[in-house]
Amino acid sequence: MNGIAFLIPIALLLGLGGLGAFFWALRRGQFEDLDGAAARILIDDEDDSAA
Amino acid sequence: MTAPARRPDHGTTVSTVLVVPGMHCAGCMAKVERGLSALPGVASARVNLTARQVQVEHEPQLGIPALIEALSLAGFASQPRGQELEAPPSAVKPLLAPLAVAAFACMNVMLLSVSIWSGANGTTRDLFHWISAAIGVPAIAYAGRPFFVSAWGAVRRWSTNMDVPISIGVILATGLSLWETVNHGEEAWFDGTLMLLLFLLAGRALDAAMRDRARAGVDALLRQAAPGAMVVTPGGGLDWLPASDLVPGMTMRVAAGERLAADGEILSGASRFDQSLLTGESAPVLAGTGDAVLAGTLNLESPVDVRVGAAGQGTTLAEIARLMDAAGQHRSAYVRIADRASRLYAPAVHTLAALTFAGWMIAGAGLHQSLVYGIAVLIITCPCALGLAVPVAQVVACGALMKRGIMVKDGSALERLATVDRALLDKTGTLTMGRPLPDPAVIEALPPEGAAVALGLASHSRHPLSRALVEVLAARGIVPAALEQVREEAGTGIAALWNGKAVALRRPEGAATMATLLDIAGAPAWLIPFADRMRPGSSDALARMRALGIEPALLSGDNAAAVAEAARATGLNGRGEASPADKQAAIARLQAEGHKVLMAGDGLNDGPALAAADASIAPGTASDVGRQAADVVFLGDGLDAIPRAVVAARRTMRVVRQNFALAIGYNLLAVPLAMGGLVTPLLAAAAMSASSLVVIANSLRLAGAAR
Numbered sequence: 001m002n003g004i005a006f007l008i009p010i011a012l013l014l015g016l017g018g019l020g021a022f023f024w025a026l027r028r029g030q031f032e033d034l035d036g037a038a039a040r041i042l043i044d045d046e047d048d049s050a051a
Numbered sequence: 052m053t054a055p056a057r058r059p060d061h062g063t064t065v066s067t068v069l070v071v072p073g074m075h076c077a078g079c080m081a082k083v084e085r086g087l088s089a090l091p092g093v094a095s096a097r098v099n100l101t102a103r104q105v106q107v108e109h110e111p112q113l114g115i116p117a118l119i120e121a122l123s124l125a126g127f128a129s130q131p132r133g134q135e136l137e138a139p140p141s142a143v144k145p146l147l148a149p150l151a152v153a154a155f156a157c158m159n160v161m162l163l164s165v166s167i168w169s170g171a172n173g174t175t176r177d178l179f180h181w182i183s184a185a186i187g188v189p190a191i192a193y194a195g196r197p198f199f200v201s202a203w204g205a206v207r208r209w210s211t212n213m214d215v216p217i218s219i220g221v222i223l224a225t226g227l228s229l230w231e232t233v234n235h236g237e238e239a240w241f242d243g244t245l246m247l248l249l250f251l252l253a254g255r256a257l258d259a260a261m262r263d264r265a266r267a268g269v270d271a272l273l274r275q276a277a278p279g280a281m282v283v284t285p286g287g288g289l290d291w292l293p294a295s296d297l298v299p300g301m302t303m304r305v306a307a308g309e310r311l312a313a314d315g316e317i318l319s320g321a322s323r324f325d326q327s328l329l330t331g332e333s334a335p336v337l338a339g340t341g342d343a344v345l346a347g348t349l350n351l352e353s354p355v356d357v358r359v360g361a362a363g364q365g366t367t368l369a370e371i372a373r374l375m376d377a378a379g380q381h382r383s384a385y386v387r388i389a390d391r392a393s394r395l396y397a398p399a400v401h402t403l404a405a406l407t408f409a410g411w412m413i414a415g416a417g418l419h420q421s422l423v424y425g426i427a428v429l430i431i432t433c434p435c436a437l438g439l440a441v442p443v444a445q446v447v448a449c450g451a452l453m454k455r456g457i458m459v460k461d462g463s464a465l466e467r468l469a470t471v472d473r474a475l476l477d478k479t480g481t482l483t484m485g486r487p488l489p490d491p492a493v494i495e496a497l498p499p500e501g502a503a504v505a506l507g508l509a510s511h512s513r514h515p516l517s518r519a520l521v522e523v524l525a526a527r528g529i530v531p532a533a534l535e536q537v538r539e540e541a542g543t544g545i546a547a548l549w550n551g552k553a554v555a556l557r558r559p560e561g562a563a564t565m566a567t568l569l570d571i572a573g574a575p576a577w578l579i580p581f582a583d584r585m586r587p588g589s590s591d592a593l594a595r596m597r598a599l600g601i602e603p604a605l606l607s608g609d610n611a612a613a614v615a616e617a618a619r620a621t622g623l624n625g626r627g628e629a630s631p632a633d634k635q636a637a638i639a640r641l642q643a644e645g646h647k648v649l650m651a652g653d654g655l656n657d658g659p660a661l662a663a664a665d666a667s668i669a670p671g672t673a674s675d676v677g678r679q680a681a682d683v684v685f686l687g688d689g690l691d692a693i694p695r696a697v698v699a700a701r702r703t704m705r706v707v708r709q710n711f712a713l714a715i716g717y718n719l720l721a722v723p724l725a726m727g728g729l730v731t732p733l734l735a736a737a738a739m740s741a742s743s744l745v746v747i748a749n750s751l752r753l754a755g756a757a758r
Contacts, residue, residue, distance in 0.1 A: 004175075008182065012159060019155040026147060036100030042077035 064094045064108045067115060071122065072103050072130045079127070086125030087118060105129075130279075142259035149194040150252045157245040158192030161736070164242040168733045180232040180239045187241035191225050194248045195455050197255065213393035213438065216400050217251060220429040227426050238423075243430055243735045250743050251438040258442035261449050262461045271740060280305065282314040283356065294346075301359045305350045307514045313346045314361045320355035323457040323565070324348045325486075325515075332609050335565060345653050347674065350559070351487075351515055351565070353543075387463050388704075389441045392711060396437065399650070404428040407726045416728075424728045431725040431735055432718055436742040440710030443750040448703040456671075456686035457696050464682035467666040468700035470647045473599055474693070475638065476661070477652035478607035478617050478625075482589060484688065485672060487581035488519050494579070497569075500532065501577060505569050507531035508545045508556045516567050516581055517545070517556065544568075585620065586690045593621055595694035599701075601649065606634055606655045634660035651693060653677045668693055697754040708755055710746045717742040 025031065059676070078305045080098045083105055087096035092098060092113035098105045107118055114129050120127045163179040171179060198221070202214035221244055228239040279293040280303040289304060294312040297303070302318060305311055312326075321339035326332050335351050338344055344357060408425035412418070445462040452459055460463055476482050497505065506524040509517035510531055534547040544557035544567070553572040569577040596603050605625035607614045618625030629637065636649075638660055641648045650657070650664035654672030661667035661680035669681035678684050685692035721738050724730050 008163075011162065012182075012186070015155050015159050019151060022151045023148065026144075026151075028558065031144070033099040033101045036080065036098055039077040039080055039100055043081040 064109045064235045067109065067118065067131065068114075068463060069105050069107065069108045069118060069122065069129045070103060071098075071105055071125045071127050071130055074098065074100060074103055074105075083122065083127055086121050086127075086578060090117065090121050093118075099731050117288055141263050142658045143256055143263050146197065146252060146256045146259055149197060150249070150256055152190050153194035153245055153249040156186050156194070157242070157249045160187050160242045160245055164736070176237075177232075177235055180228075180236075183239060184229060185234045185243040187245055188229065191221060191241075191244055191248065194245075194252060196222050198248075198251065200598055208683065211394065211397050212390055213397075215368060216397040216429075217247075217391070217433060217438075219401070221424075222435040223432050224425050227423065228243075238432060238732050240426075240735070242733050243732055243739065246739055247430070247433050250739070254439040254442045255447045258462055261442075261446045261459075264449075264453070280309075297359050299359050300646050303357045303359060305357055306354045307350055307352055308518070310349050310583060311346050311357065313357075315344055315357040315360045317342050317344060318356040318358050320353060322350050322352040322355050322395070326349050334613070335612070349515070356548050384607075387441075388466050388707060389437070392437065396674055400429065400432045403722060403726070405434065410624065410726070411728070420728075424726070427728070427730045427735070428722060429727040431721045431730055431738065436674075436714035436717060436746045437711065437737075439743055439746050440714055440750075441707050443747050444703050444710060444753055447750050447753040448699050448706075448756045451754055452696060455692070455695065455757040457692050457699075457757065458684045459696070460682050460684075464666060465700045465703050467647075468649070468668075468682065468697055471649040471666055471697065473646040474596060474603040474649040475606040475634075475641075475664070476603055476623075477604055477650075477654060477657050478609050478614055479583060480653035480672065481651050481657075481670060482605065482617060482621065482690070483583045483585055485583065485670075486519060487516060488584045489516075489523055490582065491523075494523060495526070497577060499529070501569060501571065501574075502527070502529045503532040503551050504534075504554050504571060505556065505579075507534045507549070507555065507568075507578075508537070510546060511537045511547075512539055512545050512556075516565065519581065520556075520567070520579070545690060586688055588689045588691050589621060592690040592694055593623065595691070596697070598645065599694060599697055601694075601697065606637055606660070608634075608654070631656045631659045635663045638663050647651045649693075650696070652681075655754040668696060700751075702756045703753060706750055709749055713745055713749065714742060717745075 030037070053390050053688050058250070074080060074083060080100060084096045085103065087093050090109070090113065092110040092112075094108040095107055096107045096567055109118070112390055119129050119131075135736070160183045164181050167176055167179055181741060195218070198214045198217050201212065202218035205212045205215055224240045224244045228241050228244070230236070231239050278292055280297060281289045282292045282297070283302040283304055284290050292301075299314045300474065303315065304735050317338055317340050319340060321337070323335035324344055325335050326345065336348075338355075343360070344355075407428045408421050411421035411424050416424070445465050448465060449459045449462075459468075479485055481598055494502070502524055504522060506529050509524070510518040511534075512518075517571070532549055534549050537545060537547040539545045544554065544555055546555040546557075548554070549571070553570075555568075555570040557568045557570055559566050559568040559578060565581040567581070569579060593603050603623055605614060605618055605621070605623045606629055607617075607625065607627050608626055608629055610629075611627040614625045614627030617623075626637070634652075634657065637648060638648050642665070647665040650660045650667040651669070651671050652667070654736065655674045655676045656700045657669075658674075658680045659678040663668065666683070667681040668683040668685065669677040671678070671684055671686040673681070673684070717738065724734070
């Protein structure tokens with residue numbers, strides 16, 4: 001019974017954390033350009049000084 | 052990027068969005084972003100590849116022309132984004148958050164439910180029920196909103212849709228579960244309710260994703276052809292203006308290969324004009340000074356100055372747009388198969404639930420127990436698999452079609468496409484390529500060095516005939532000859548030196564048809580005639596359509612002789628000289644006879660017919676109006692896209708019907724159990740996921756539907 005008292009809040013917090021992260025990403029517009037995100041990783045930016 | 056150096060200016064930058072249709076890969080993105088960032092005054096540039104747009108933060112004094120210039124140096128054509136080109140709001144995005152909430156809540160509540168099913172009781176069960184309620188009730192309220200809103204809209208109009216039984220079931224189940232929780236009951240249904248919402252939202256999101264994806268493809272095509280014109284300014288300079296800003300009295304300079312953005316009268320110059328997009332007429336029309344020319348026609352030969360007579364709403368286009376508006380209303384009366392199913396389904400479910408409740412009351416089970424059984428019937432029959440049956444099948448089929456270059460705009464297009472039994476095809480641009488192509492016999496006969504010289508010359512010109520020649524010769528693997536001193540003279544041709552010999556591609560003197568003359572000093576000249584040609588595989592495609600039980604016929608705005616010739620070549624019945632209104636009338640006549648009509652067309656003149664037909668398909672080369680009005684747009688040259696799309700649509704409908712049968716079969720098994728009061732939350736959860744998985748698996752068989 002004591003174990004449950006820890007484990008349930010932990011499980012819920014982890015889940016809420018994931019949900020929060022998803023909402024954060026959604027609000028930051030990370031799902032706006034899925035094709036671009038997939039292609040962006042292939043850009044060679046050797047000559048870029050700072051982002 | 053170089054943003055840090057310009058940070059102090061941050062507050063003063065403005066944001067401009069440019070449409071760059073030519074971007075398609077990581078390399079393009081990098082070139083565009085670097086090309087723009089290198090400009091002094093640009094703070095940042097960020098590409099959105101999905102929308103083919105780049106958002107530039109720059110200082111206000113840096114004008115849009117400078118940005119466009121920088122992009123053209125990087126090798127990309129671009130245009131500022133007009134109001135009408137703004138991306139339409141995504142249909143998926145509003146569903147993502149409810150979907151995430153439902154998934155989170157469903158998983159957590161299911162975890163608690165498993166322990167209850169495995170025998171937790173007493174205080175533990177109560178505690179778990181309370182935690183489930185704390186997670187479930189807000190989650191249901193939030194994730195169920197799309198259904199509640201839609202159901203409320205239907206109920207207010209005294210009609211019903213799929214969302215009404217869903218909403219009633221969800222609300223009653225949540226209420227019952229809360230009551231059970233408060234009264235230390237044995238069974239709460241939060242898990243099942245959340246799972247139901249999760250599956251249904253997944254179906255909705257899939258349906259929306261399909262619409263978004265196809266629409267993005269069509270929008271990208273539309274953006275490529277944003278109409279506008281180079282206008283001669285009072286100072287004698289040239290300025291590019293979008294079509295909406297053209298005013299009668301302005302002078303447009305229309306280069307060879309450009310489309311007119313407005314109706315008008317030729318001030319100077321003479322050229323041939325291809326009116327096929329507007330009228331279906333295939334023979335180019337010769338027009339000189341003082342002649343009237345129409346918006347949407349293609350200037351084939353030499354640059355002309357045109358005084359704008361009517362622009363925007365005043366053009367021939369406006370009349371066509373009016374016809375289309377009227378036609379589109381007819382189609383919106385179509386009721387999707389899922390809604391038709393729910394019209395039968397919802398009353399049946401509600402009757403069964405009410406009967407169960409009444410039956411147990413009469414049998415003396417008591418109010419509470421009877422209510423529990425009645426609600427169990429509602430939950431078990433909630434159209435979970437039914438909600439997935441249609442969208443999953445359609446999404447899989449559309450994905451398969453898209454890989455074949457066939458873009459279906461939405462699921463209802465597939466449903467309508469599956470029913471057609473008559474097809475009307477436009478001639479110019481649909482049955483034929485809609486652009487002049489060189490005579491294959493002459494191309495075959497050209498000596499190799501002649502072909503090399505012709506390719507070398509033609510590659511220096513943007514003239515439509517030269518472009519066609521380049522395409523055909525390059526496809527034959529011919530390497531262009533090295534030329535010197537290439538000069539293009541507008542209206543006459545291109546000349547150059549090849550190994551010291553004068554060579555030229557010229558307009559033949561007094562030729563009645565479209566042709567070009569390949570002239571190599573010291574050798575006989577070659578006359579290369581050009582004509583519009585049938586799309587490859589047309590006869591096969593027409594034969595396949597007949598085999599599918601779809602009787603094709605020609606319906607064209609072209610002159611009767613040209614239509615008769617095409618009709619002879621394809622063995623179709625043909626009708627020529629049909630105005631946009633005639634085409635609409637022909638479709639209405641067939642529909643009145645009880646036929647379902649598929650319209651295939653590309654031109655502006657086909658727009659009203661495309662909108663009026665039961666289903667419509669347009670090639671990717673079609674006019675903006677054609678692509679917008681059509682349900683299906685196919686890329687590539689072959690006409691075989693039409694039978695392929697119909698076959699895929701019919702297979703999809705077959706799978707949808709199988710899915711319905713599976714979903715209803717599951718109900719036939721589960722409902723008697725529920726009515727008998729034998730269904731527990733565990734059984735409901737298991738049955739619900741099993742039936743959904745079966746429906747999804749069955750739909751995945753459509754992955755090869757477009758073969």
